[in-house]
Amino acid sequence: MEKENLGRRQVLAVIGGALALGGLQACGDDDNDGTTTPPEQPATGPQVADYPYDQHIAATYQIDPAKVRELAYQAYYNGGCCHGAFSGLIDHLSETVGQPFNLIPRTFGQFGAGGIAGYGSICGSILGGILIINSIVSKADVRTNMLTDLMRWYERESFPKYVPVTIAPNEAGKTTLDFTNVAALQVVPGSHLCHASVSTWCAANGVSTKSADKLARCSRLTADVAGKVAEMLNAYLSTGTYAGPAAIDDVSAGCLGCHGPATTVRPVASGMSCTSCHSDKTTGHP
Amino acid sequence: MEKENLGRRQVLAVIGGALALGGLQACGDDDNDGTTTPPEQPATGPQVADYPYDQHIAATYQIDPAKVRELAYQAYYNGGCCHGAFSGLIDHLSETVGQPFNLIPRTFGQFGAGGIAGYGSICGSILGGILIINSIVSKADVRTNMLTDLMRWYERESFPKYVPVTIAPNEAGKTTLDFTNVAALQVVPGSHLCHASVSTWCAANGVSTKSADKLARCSRLTADVAGKVAEMLNAYLSTGTYAGPAAIDDVSAGCLGCHGPATTVRPVASGMSCTSCHSDKTTGHP
Structure with a gap:
C-alpha cells in the first residue's frame, strides 16, 4: 500500500523545499494498468481547491490540440472514452501548465466509459471533456454556452475523423473495417448519448458493439472530442468568452x-x- | 482577487504548522452566492491526488443520510441539482472525515444543473452522486455495479419523497401544489435523463418546467438521490462490496x-x- 506512506513523503518534500510552482508532473502510467503514483504534494502554488483554474493559466497559453488528440486516442485503450478525453487533456495541461492540473487524479474519468459504467448514458468522451471545461472556465454563462455547444456539435459531427500518429498496440491487426479510409466509415450520431451514438455507427457499418472496429471508432471519436475541447478552451483562454452555442x-x-x-x-x-x-x-x- | 494570494497564505500555514490531518473544513458559503473560500493547503494528510478515497476513511465510518438529504435540499436552491447532491455529500464528508474531501472544490457540481448546463441530459443529482461514488470506491467492478444500480433505481423510484426540515427561503410561499402531501405528487420518471424525468413529472402535475413547483420537486428529488448515494456508500464502506445492480x-x-x-x-x-x-x-x- 505505497499510497499510505505519502503523508511522510509529503512532509519530507516540504522540508526539503524541493517543490516549486509548475515544476511537478504526474508520474506516467508505466505499467499501463490505469493507475499512477500521485506527485508529491507541493506546499505552494495553485491547489485543487483554488477553483476554477483559468486564474492559474497565463494569458498567452494555448493547448496543443494535436498532442491532446494523440494522448486521448492512446489513453482510450487504457481506460475507455471518458478516461481518454479526461486524461488526454489533464496530462497535457499537467505538462504545459503544471499546478493544479498535475494534482488532479488523472484516472478519475475511468468511471465514464460506455456512457457511465457501460450504461449507455452521456458519451464518456463528452463527459470527460465537460469535466475539464468545468475545471477551467470561471464564467458561468460562458461555461454553459461551451457545454451546450460541445454537446450540440457532437450530435451533428461525422465521426470518427482522427488519424492516429501510432496505431495503439491493442488495436493493431484486430479491425475488420479499413480505418485508413476513415471518411468512408463516418456517421453523424444525432445524439450525444453513448448507446445511440454507438448503435447508429455500428448498424451503419455492420459490426457489433463488442468488435475491435467499435473500439477503433470510439478511440478516434475520443480523440476528436478531446481535440474539440482543446480548441474550444483555446478560444476561451485567448478571448475570455465563447461565441455560440449553435442554435x-x-x-x-x-x-x-x-x-x-x-x-x-x-x-x-x-x-x-x-x-x-x-x-x-x-x-x-x- | 483573494484567491491569487493563496500561495503566500499556504506557505504561512505550512510554516505555522497549524494544519493537522482531518482538522480542516471548507469554509461555508456565508453569502449564499455559491462560492466559498478554499481552506488553507495542508502539507500533510490525504490529498486530492491520493485517489480513490476509501483508503482514507475509517472502517467504522458511516455517512448520516438524513443530514446529507437536508444539505442537498438546501444547496439545490444555491446552484441546482448536481450542486445540491455533490455539495451535500462533500460538505458532510468534509465535516465528518476531513481530508481530502475538504480540499475538493465544493461548487464543482454547478455545471450539472438541468441535465448539464440545462441541456436535459443525465439528471444532475445523479451525476453529482456519481462523482462522489467515483471519488470513494476503489474497486472498479464494485463501482460499476453501484453506478448502474443508482441509475436503474432512479428510473423506477417515485419522486419526490423528501420532507424538508426547513423549507428553503427561495421556495417558501411560491408553490401552487401541496408539497405537504408529497406522496400525492409522486411520479416514476422511467428515465435517468433530466428532460424526460422533469417533463413526465410536470405533465402529470399540470405545471411548467419554469414553475416554483418544478423547483420544489427537483430540490426534494436531489435530497432523495443524495440520500440514496449516502446509503449506497454506507453499504460499501461497511462491507467492501455492493449487492446488485438490479436487473x-x-x-x-x-x-x-x-x-x-x-x-x-x-x-x-x-x-x-x-x-x-x-x-x-x-x-x-x-
Missing part, C-alpha cells in the same frame, strides 16, 4: 413551439435534438 | 434479445430502460 435544429425548435419549458401541457426543458430518439413524434404528429 | 426490466431485456451488443444488426449497448424513450418500438414492433 437548436429547426425540427426540434418546432417541437418546442408547442412543448416549450413554459407551457403546462407536456412541457419539455431540453437543448437536445428531439428527432433522434422521438422519430415517432416528428412524422405524422398532430 | 434490467423484462421489456428491455426482450429488446436486447434481438438487439444485444454482440449482434451485427442494429446492436445496442445499453443498461437503460428502452421503453420510456422508444415506446413506438415496444408496441406493434416485429
Whole structure:
C-alpha cells in the first residue's frame, strides 16, 4: 500500500523545499494498468481547491490540440472514452501548465466509459471533456454556452475523423473495417448519448458493439472530442468568452413551439435534438 | 482577487504548522452566492491526488443520510441539482472525515444543473452522486455495479419523497401544489435523463418546467438521490462490496434479445430502460 506512506513523503518534500510552482508532473502510467503514483504534494502554488483554474493559466497559453488528440486516442485503450478525453487533456495541461492540473487524479474519468459504467448514458468522451471545461472556465454563462455547444456539435459531427500518429498496440491487426479510409466509415450520431451514438455507427457499418472496429471508432471519436475541447478552451483562454452555442435544429425548435419549458401541457426543458430518439413524434404528429 | 494570494497564505500555514490531518473544513458559503473560500493547503494528510478515497476513511465510518438529504435540499436552491447532491455529500464528508474531501472544490457540481448546463441530459443529482461514488470506491467492478444500480433505481423510484426540515427561503410561499402531501405528487420518471424525468413529472402535475413547483420537486428529488448515494456508500464502506445492480426490466431485456451488443444488426449497448424513450418500438414492433 505505497499510497499510505505519502503523508511522510509529503512532509519530507516540504522540508526539503524541493517543490516549486509548475515544476511537478504526474508520474506516467508505466505499467499501463490505469493507475499512477500521485506527485508529491507541493506546499505552494495553485491547489485543487483554488477553483476554477483559468486564474492559474497565463494569458498567452494555448493547448496543443494535436498532442491532446494523440494522448486521448492512446489513453482510450487504457481506460475507455471518458478516461481518454479526461486524461488526454489533464496530462497535457499537467505538462504545459503544471499546478493544479498535475494534482488532479488523472484516472478519475475511468468511471465514464460506455456512457457511465457501460450504461449507455452521456458519451464518456463528452463527459470527460465537460469535466475539464468545468475545471477551467470561471464564467458561468460562458461555461454553459461551451457545454451546450460541445454537446450540440457532437450530435451533428461525422465521426470518427482522427488519424492516429501510432496505431495503439491493442488495436493493431484486430479491425475488420479499413480505418485508413476513415471518411468512408463516418456517421453523424444525432445524439450525444453513448448507446445511440454507438448503435447508429455500428448498424451503419455492420459490426457489433463488442468488435475491435467499435473500439477503433470510439478511440478516434475520443480523440476528436478531446481535440474539440482543446480548441474550444483555446478560444476561451485567448478571448475570455465563447461565441455560440449553435442554435437548436429547426425540427426540434418546432417541437418546442408547442412543448416549450413554459407551457403546462407536456412541457419539455431540453437543448437536445428531439428527432433522434422521438422519430415517432416528428412524422405524422398532430 | 483573494484567491491569487493563496500561495503566500499556504506557505504561512505550512510554516505555522497549524494544519493537522482531518482538522480542516471548507469554509461555508456565508453569502449564499455559491462560492466559498478554499481552506488553507495542508502539507500533510490525504490529498486530492491520493485517489480513490476509501483508503482514507475509517472502517467504522458511516455517512448520516438524513443530514446529507437536508444539505442537498438546501444547496439545490444555491446552484441546482448536481450542486445540491455533490455539495451535500462533500460538505458532510468534509465535516465528518476531513481530508481530502475538504480540499475538493465544493461548487464543482454547478455545471450539472438541468441535465448539464440545462441541456436535459443525465439528471444532475445523479451525476453529482456519481462523482462522489467515483471519488470513494476503489474497486472498479464494485463501482460499476453501484453506478448502474443508482441509475436503474432512479428510473423506477417515485419522486419526490423528501420532507424538508426547513423549507428553503427561495421556495417558501411560491408553490401552487401541496408539497405537504408529497406522496400525492409522486411520479416514476422511467428515465435517468433530466428532460424526460422533469417533463413526465410536470405533465402529470399540470405545471411548467419554469414553475416554483418544478423547483420544489427537483430540490426534494436531489435530497432523495443524495440520500440514496449516502446509503449506497454506507453499504460499501461497511462491507467492501455492493449487492446488485438490479436487473434490467423484462421489456428491455426482450429488446436486447434481438438487439444485444454482440449482434451485427442494429446492436445496442445499453443498461437503460428502452421503453420510456422508444415506446413506438415496444408496441406493434416485429
